[in-house]
Amino acid sequence: MSFYALILAGGVGTRLWPMSRKERPKYLLDPLGSGSSLLQQAVARVEPLADSVWVMTSAATVAAVARQVPQAHVIAEPSARGTMPPLAACAALIASMDHDAVIGSFAADHVVRDEDAFVRAVSTAVQAAGDGSLVTIGITPTGPSSAFGYIKVALSANARRQLLSLDQSGSSAYPVQAFVEKPDAARAAAYMASGQYVWNAGIFVARADALLRHIHDLVPDLDPLTLKLGAQLSERMPRPGRGSRSMPLPGAAGVEAFSSPDIRRMWDALEPSVIDIALAEPLAEQGMVKTVPVSMGWSDVGDWAAVTALYAAAHGTDSGTYQHRTDPGEVHDDDSAAPVFRQNAEGTFVLGSHKPIAVVGIHDAAIVDMDDVLLVVSTKDAQQVKDIIRDVDRAGRSDLL
């Protein structure tokens, strides 16, 4: 059984503005100063598990993505259509060559501190997917967050209070009762207290053939696309042996398949849809979804509050540097970093480049000094950066977005 990792590199990550821009989306950046971009980390994380790594991204970023992760097969989507169509397309391409293949779909802009736990959880999910289930990785909540969707585990009344004490090492899969949207604060606290909920990190694992069957049943609008892609690839390529672990699919085939005018037309005509709603929720109702709870130091690096906390935890300091490069392939360089001077400024993250920065009496904030724009934001209001984005756009300064 081969495992194919699909990384969905989409979205700007606007709450990390002004580091993230339309032309330099979050996944191409390294906000935590690790030395590689979030996308490069995502690819490196699945490489030990996957026979082949695929990345789907927009036409505007495909060149930068290919430069950053030359080891992956990079496909440019004709247009942005959510997460469901890319997974369906990859399932069709892969299933046409490898009927025993298992596919995992992953975000390109999350971080995982405990990579061993990640590998264990995904391996468990791959095994659990053998019966045709859709398997998701469930993150054991570290607090009552309103920023994430939740997955409700189907546990007996007796077992409910014990989920948090259940194996969280990523070694076991549990049946899923339902997916629930981002809750308000009160509901999040109740979920946390119940011990029956885990965070939905957007990681889904399934057999390629099972995925196509579920898509046929639940998202039939995608059938023409998947059928056409499968047929197209079968026509053009010599078919490799099934289950051949050592033979990666040539990325050129996928890229070429997407360059066909028929495919592009079909793709552009699709309604956008996401895996969670189109597939995971209805399958959960049918008892066809499992989750692998795990504590693996996961974060979606969702805003500057997250960056501030993660950076301090990783580096034991509150200052990062970022060189604003024209080539997003080069993401980080401390060599020419300007100094940061602090007085009475605990909990304040400073991200600068060539210009010295002094901070006095400012706590729990992020200072993001890019060459063309400066942001100063308190961590408690980090989500309001989206309002600034709106104001910048209204002011006719889309050049800054």
Place this chain on the structure above:
Amino acid sequence: MSFYALILAGGVGTRLWPMSRKERPKYLLDPLGSGSSLLQQAVARVEPLADSVWVMTSAATVAAVARQVPQAHVIAEPSARGTMPPLAACAALIASMDHDAVIGSFAADHVVRDEDAFVRAVSTAVQAAGDGSLVTIGITPTGPSSAFGYIKVALSANARRQLLSLDQSGSSAYPVQAFVEKPDAARAAAYMASGQYVWNAGIFVARADALLRHIHDLVPDLDPLTLKLGAQLSERMPRPGRGSRSMPLPGAAGVEAFSSPDIRRMWDALEPSVIDIALAEPLAEQGMVKTVPVSMGWSDVGDWAAVTALYAAAHGTDSGTYQHRTDPGEVHDDDSAAPVFRQNAEGTFVLGSHKPIAVVGIHDAAIVDMDDVLLVVSTKDAQQVKDIIRDVDRAGRSDLL
């Protein structure tokens, strides 16, 4: 009786760093966006009162000062020696030509909102100086500040509680009992409650001949300098008629007097001294000092907290712009100002130039974005900017100071 205004343009104003620098001291700048520098405002403020305006400054800034205030007589001090030697020197120069002259000495980097009250108070002081007293302007406190020295008014026990209800329009002079140093918070509150104290704004008015007499009595170290300066000017210049109101002293004479090697040698050999300690305190003990209490919207623009409050009061907004010019003669320009975007950022002052700035959830702070360095400081910790200056210096980055 002629009135000569001496403006002492010295000091960097380090607590307004990074706007103020060694090469661009506070008085050459316009932190409040008024359209003219603090020095230009200081000169304009005394012009309606003075027959002649003199400015003493350092050799490093004399050219910039002369460009900013071409109407004043600008003298370069051979070295920085505090406020007492410049006043003594000017008294000697002026008295040698005009025995009835009254001199007032003023700071170059303060602001006064109510200029009518200022003119009234100084006029009252000039009249009160007629008997040979040293007269100071006393600012009616608006709060128990620890940032200023205080002047204790000599009032009878009955009158003490009434000082704050006395004439504060600058129309009356009162005898001074003592000058007191910057108090701690508890003492400042007691001063405020007593109603017997006013702030020392560093403005001193006296007859030139009385000044020379007091200096001879109390600061005899200055005698050689004052005698030499007076003699030198008398030798070189035709002496104008005494009390000639319409005849300004030629600035060239003062400049020339200070270029003499003898004067420079005498000056450099002086111990630094300040008017308050060398002259005002001992004269107060002798009952020879008066003060004119006045409420005139005075501020020493001492730090970014003061700028934040003053700017908002003057403009009804929290955002200023400042173009970092190589010529300090040009101080302000809103034309090419970059936008400031705010969300939930009341009480935060933003001073930028060409680069857009976004502020989210930051209150009661100042953001000062210069081309070569950025400062973010909370108003409550504005005094700690001096600690940053020290750190910047220790880090070998005196280029930023």
